Amino acid sequence: MLLVTEIASLKNIIKAKKQKGLTIGLVPTMGFLHEGHLSLMRAAAAENDFVVGSIFVNPLQFGIGEDYEEYPRDLENDTKLAKSAGCDLIFSPTVKEMYPSGYATFIQVERLTEGLCGASRPGHFVGVTTVVAKLFNLVRPNRAYFGQKDAQQAFVLIKMVEDLNMNLDIVVLPTVREPDGLALSSRNKYLTPGQRKEAAVIYKSLKEAESQIKKGERKTKAIRENITKSILLAKHAEVDYVEIVDCQDLSPISTINKGRCLIAVAAKFGKTRLIDNILVEV
Ligand code: PAF
Numbered sequence: 001m002l003l004v005t006e007i008a009s010l011k012n013i014i015k016a017k018k019q020k021g022l023t024i025g026l027v028p029t030m031g032f033l034h035e036g037h038l039s040l041m042r043a044a045a046a047e048n049d050f051v052v053g054s055i056f057v058n059p060l061q062f063g064i065g066e067d068y069e070e071y072p073r074d075l076e077n078d079t080k081l082a083k084s085a086g087c088d089l090i091f092s093p094t095v096k097e098m099y100p101s102g103y104a105t106f107i108q109v110e111r112l113t114e115g116l117c118g119a120s121r122p123g124h125f126v127g128v129t130t131v132v133a134k135l136f137n138l139v140r141p142n143r144a145y146f147g148q149k150d151a152q153q154a155f156v157l158i159k160m161v162e163d164l165n166m167n168l169d170i171v172v173l174p175t176v177r178e179p180d181g182l183a184l185s186s187r188n189k190y191l192t193p194g195q196r197k198e199a200a201v202i203y204k205s206l207k208e209a210e211s212q213i214k215k216g217e218r219k220t221k222a223i224r225e226n227i228t229k230s231i232l233l234a235k236h237a238e239v240d241y242v243e244i245v246d247c248q249d250l251s252p253i254s255t256i257n258k259g260r261c262l263i264a265v266a267a268k269f270g271k272t273r274l275i276d277n278i279l280v281e282v
Contacts, residue, residue, distance in 0.1 A: 001083040003090050010091050010138055014052075018140065022049035026141035027087070028132055031055035032072040032186035036176040038085040040145040043173055045086025052139050053082045055092040060099070060106075061127025072189050091139070098134065107133045109156045109163070112250050116152045116264055117275065120240050128153055129160050136161075141168050149175040149183045151262055151277045155250060175276070177203065183276045195269040198234035202265055205230035206278045209263055213280050218256045220244040223263070231267050240266035240273060247279070256282055 004010050017024060025044030029037050037053075044051045055078055062068035075092060082090050106126050112118075113125040136144065146154045154172045161170055176184045181203030182196075191199060205227040212223055224242045231237050246253050247260045264277040 001079065001087055001089065003079055003092065005091075005093055005097065007093065007097055007138060010089075013089065014138070014140055017050045023142045024048055024139060025051045026135060026139045026144040027051070027053045028135050028144065028146070029053060029055055030057045030071065030186065031078050031092075032074055032189070033078045033081045034176075034184045034186065036147050036149065036184040038081060039176050040147060040173055041082060041085035041087050043171065044143065044145050047171075048141075048143060050089070051087050052089045052091055052141065053087040054135050054139075055082075055090055056098065056131065058098075058127055058131040059095055060130055061124050063121055063123060066121070067187070067190075070190075072186055091135075098131065106130045107160060107164075109159050112152070112156050112159055115245065115250055115252065116241060116243055117266060118152065120266060125153070125156050129156060132157055133160065133164070133166075136166055136168060143169045143171050145171045145173060147175060148172055148279075149185065149276065151264060151279075152250060181207070183274070185274060187272055187274065190272040191269055195236045195272065198236055199269050199274060201231050201234045201237065202267055202274060202276045206263055206265065206276060210278060210280050213256060213282060220252070220254055220256060227263070227265060231265070234269070236269045238268040240268060256280075258282055 025048030027040045027044050041053055057071050059068050079090055107129040108126050109129055118125050158170050180200040182200050208230060209223045209227050217223055224244060227242045228239050231239055243252055243264050245251060245262050247262055253261060260279050260281050262277055262279055266273060266275045
């Protein structure tokens, strides 16, 4: 497996792969890889001739006071894991390589980025879409892989690809969970043992909401209140948002109608902000 840090080398390698007619799969990550990332890499390896994983903690998507500096990094272990999951190349540039001095171009997807994490983390999605657009231009993948855990991110990237006529498919794969239901995240590392135990309540509350809906509840206010109540039973928990939104435009809904809706939660356990979601079909 190749480890590439410079844009010029990456471009040369990609050019050669394209000339051979190979298909390329891209798995963008911020590193500190876990089973969620590896499931994306395995899928990319099964569906493409050449798999690129990117590892770049993107400063542009972190707000002031967020965890950019503390974000866990372990390139050595990541390269081993990526190789075992079928990656052919890891692209791990420096911040200067991606955003040289004088950098001035940003991509913004409107509307879909207004609610949920976009409301709590202003500027976050401009950072995500800008870095992902750059990665798409550099790697020119046939397919790019993202996890359902970051549901809003996936919606926003699908919209960017559609609106900017980018020539690739976005593949969104299921959230990988711990045995107690906690969604895998590099940020789970920040949790103390007590917070880690409590954090399982997020998924538990989402599943309770799902069964409430299956039993016939259609008013989202009641469902959201129950989720909030369940989460707040945990001693270290603070709720950022609990939303039930339309699957087309991510706008909040008051009554669940036929079709699919997304139930999304962001909650803090101590200093650590975790997100999770489920899609519910009625
Ligand atoms: O999901 C992530 O880890 C990041 O937001 C991404 C897509 C790699 C962009 O930095």
